[in-house]
Amino acid sequence: MKANDKAIAFLSQYIGKRMAHENPNPITRYLDGILKSVSAGSMTAEFEVREDQCNHAGVLHGGVISMLLDEMMGTTLITCDIEHLYVTINLSIDFLYGAKAGEKITVVSEVFRVGKKIANVEAKMYNAEGKLLAKGSSNLAATSIPFKM
Structure with missing residues (x-):
């Protein structure tokens, strides 16, 4: 897979910063994560x-987990050389353990x-201990829709 050097350079300037900063996507602003690393096909x-x-049980809602993983997978796709925007056509999530308010979680995504016409992407969510x-x-x-960066 070819890299989108322009997108990687753009995203790289936000490493260590909140992803919501100047982001036009309301979901990204709501999730308000901190970008840790970006490369071709990985974030x-x-x-x-x-x-x-x-x-109600005090753990991260499954819908929010799905949103986090979906948003990271979609954003990671722009690090590849694509000509058009992509939309999710299916999403499969395995919920393994919970996370409570105040916990830090890390999401790692990779384009395969x-x-x-179709892209395949995966994402994993870890707690601070790496679980x-x-x-x-x-x-x-x-x-x-043409993708322009």
């Missing part, structure tokens, strides 16, 4: 679990294949 970010993201909390995979379909 890592850290998030703090907030009370407003937890369910970018085809003419795997959730993992997901997604296929994304190319749209007719």
Whole structure:
């Protein structure tokens, strides 16, 4: 897979900073993570679990976990040389362990294949001790919307 050097250079300037900074995507602003690393087909970010993201049992809501993994997978895809924007067409999540408000979690995503129409991406979520909390995979379909960076 070819790298999108322009996107990687753009994202690299935000390493160590909040991903919500000047980001037009409301979901990215809501999740408010800190970008840790970015390279062709790979990205890592850290998030703090907030009370407003937890369910009635006091652990990170499954919908928020799905949103975190989906957002990271989609964002990671732009580090590859793509001509159009992609949208998620399926999302499979395994919820393994919970995380409580105040905990730091890390999401690592990786692009496995970018085809003419379909891309395959995976993401994993870890707690501060490195325990795997959730993992997901997604296929994304190319749209007719040109990707410009």
